[in-house]
Amino acid sequence: MSTPQNTGPRDAPYGTGAHRAAGEALRGTGVTVREADPDDAVAGVMPSWVALPESTEEVAALMRVSASHDLAVVPAGGGTRLHWGAPPDRCDLLVDTCCLNAIPEHASGDLVVRAQAGVTMDALAEALAAEGQELALDVPVPGSTVGGTLATAAAGPRRLRYGTARDLLIGITVVLADGTIARSGGKVVKNVAGYDLGKLFTGSYGTLGIITEAVFRLHPVSPARRWITADLPADPGAVAAALAASQAEPSAVELDWLAPSPRFTVSALVEGAAVEDRAHAVRAVLGGDGGGKAPGWWGAPPGEVLLELRVPPSGVDGALSAVAARGLPARVRGALASAVLQIAPAVDIGGPEFAAFVSGLRGDVAPFGGRLTVLAAPPELARLADRWGPVGALPLMRRVKERFDPGRRMSPGRLAGGI
Amino acid sequence: MTETLDELARRLEEALPPGAVITDPVRLRTYECDGLTHHRAVPGVVVLPESAEQIAAVVRLCGEYGVPFVARGAGTGLSGGALPRTDGVLVVTSKMRRILAVDLANRRAVVEPGVTNLAITEAVREHGYYYAPDPSSQQVCTIGGNVAENSGGAHCLKYGFTVNHVLALEIVTPDGEIVTLDADDPGYDLLGAFVGSEGTLGITTKVTVRLSRAPQAVTTLLAAFKDIEQGGQAVSAIIGGGVVPAAIEMMDALAIEAAEAAVACAYPRGAGAVLIVELDGPAAEVAHQFAEVERVCLDSGAFELRTAAGPEERAAIWKGRKSAFAAVGRISPAYIVQDGVVPRTALPEVLASIDRLSAEHGIRVANVFHAGDGNLHPLVLFDDAEPGAGERAELVSGRILDLCIEHGGSITGEHGVGVDKSRYMPKMFTDDDLDTMQLVRCAFDSRGLSNPGKIFPTPRLCGEVPGVRKGVHPLVESGRAEQF
């Protein structure tokens, strides 16, 4: 699958009558639809068409046509994480959410915002900053969107204090494979009426439907921030645990490490009132300088090919030793105190070597309660690797998928177990 | 008891330890309602299992006989979620009360579902940790019930709800399988979807909770205002100013009167509203925020401020608030506890409307609420001896929910939908919204045996999954996909 290939509509080769009819029907919705070009490929799979809807209703119209023509649909935001997850088994229509870019409501007094899925996180941050507020999800890749952030369950350093996307999302609007528009949650933070579809769609990689709108709870922008950064020769996990247990209440404790070198760079962020006192308390544990600025690598992904390591905090140092013992150069970065780290193996790694690294490390970290998934890797590299590892709830996830998308047309194959 | 239930009870007796199956009508009656006492149904059979395996066996047997089952923790729920089925089995977790592991290094504990909320905190308090969600019922309510209701508490303004503090669940699915839902699972956040599903997606058999570090400093402040508008203004100004207190609670004059009558809390005389603000965190931060809150309260017209110097004084400030629900019993023969949410900025308007409703129908309403997040708990007071009063109270109570919906809020902030509010769900959600939610139900429980009749006004018949291919999928055949 190294060159873009066209894979559908099912039983309808490119250029046939069925294909033409599907294209006409898509255009018949009145939504802007264009022929796809190689730049539109999703993890190597090229769609036939790209649609640019401007509203939830337009997305629903596209989905109804897709249902009646058996088109496989992949939603796309800024494209910053479109290569995450496995390649889709097929993709006829790419629904580009770029034009769903409105922020219909920012109730600043209620610390709540409602944004369409295609709004970029930067644009959202800018709009909120005007009122001294922020969505406390650090998504440092420029151009990533609200929808893509939710679909990939992305979160950054401050997950330690504020949690991840699922903790900050309070309402969602989605369009299902058959065009049904559904909402859950609302625009109040405290709300237990009905099932929380927002949770279900967080981390769904486009396989359940298309997220068109989201409501988030916000936080006031902190009046002051201080970073404290230090190099440690060993056991960064133990230091992070001490910081997390300390009364300094850091908002984030991050690691940057080029394995297998014995130099671990750890940086902690304190924010809120009385930052100087708290920075002092952090320095008492971590040492390091009082420069106060974020290190250049703060929150940035460590590379293009990405693995994610999750481990109970007490297993971090053991897991890092296991990474070092593999002997392969790799950059490791991420939320040290939350024990969610990204690992980027050297770019020149080959397929068999990569597969051995993934399965070997997965085995190494298992005794620490750790798990390893492949977040992003080109198909040719990941072909031999098991991207997801064991997922206990997989049978239930399959059943959810079957109910939401019985025709298996929404981003098919992108998730664990071929979901 | 019907023949089916008779036979099922016999099979349950074989599967469970001696004494774990209750069929004696007198004993069954003790389980006929939860905290919402006007809905009652004597369960067909009650079982008291001791392990996940036993619960799985119960659920499988229920499946075999097509009999519905309902889980029950402590029965403190306020929406009738644990209302039994006369034609079903009530699965009570009261024998599953072990704390299985406390892992301070990883700031987590693993507990059985029947463990009370407070017992978790008590197990770790000496080490400087606690379990953050703190429903007022925490001495009795169970963690299994908390998970089912996604319970909150006074301190959820800053710390979030049950869903933000559960790291993994072991559940018995309605098919009788034991499955672990883990926050670290890739893919759909099934853990998040299960929390708050009110027992309709299966039975929780083990809970891994996050433990939080006890804050370095806690400061509690009581502010008395002339009226509720001033109090509301103070709440908005505090939060608008960037302070997120651990809790902000408000009580109106009638609620204060009730609390005085019940527990003599000695709140400032003449207060039309009191506000309790609790700040916690690093000492330096708390000191800074306290000054800010004090200033804001005075600016908003507070005529008296009291600050708790220590745990006893803190308890004294909280005493009136914590007793409020029960206290209204002192000033009214009967009452309805309502639970609704409005955007915080709509509080003044909604409270004024509640006043109007109250006057119009001659029904007194005492307001106690989690002001920081707009979660109202109006206590609708009536005399059940007076003909028609109950109906009028119901009407006022229902109209309050309408107000919440009109203002973009919710029909429940923490007590759940249960049987009590299922009829309001179509006011808050469209048919498509509800049908979509029920797809989740169908995925977990295609036969609708797990706590049927709760949450959804009209249950969906799930049927076969439409369009799912029975044979080998063409993509699997061609080697392009794994079987899903």
Ligand SMILES: Cc1cc2nc3c(=O)[nH]c(=O)nc-3n(C[C@H](O)[C@H](O)[C@H](O)COP(=O)(O)OP(=O)(O)OC[C@H]3O[C@@H](n4cnc5c(N)ncnc54)[C@H](O)[C@@H]3O)c2cc1C
């Ligand atoms: C005085 C008082 C104060 C309260 N204060 C608060 C408050 O501040 N905040 C708040 O959120 N709530 C509050 N509540 C409501 C109630 O205490 C909570 O909803 C609590 O979580 C219910 O726990 P329980 O063990 O009593 O559950 P039950 O009432 O027994 O059951 C509640 C629901 O959970 C389900 N359930 C129970 N155990 C399981 C299980 N193991 N697996 C699957 N489903 C299960 C039941 O089927 C039912 O649907 C209060 C109630 C009272 C009486």
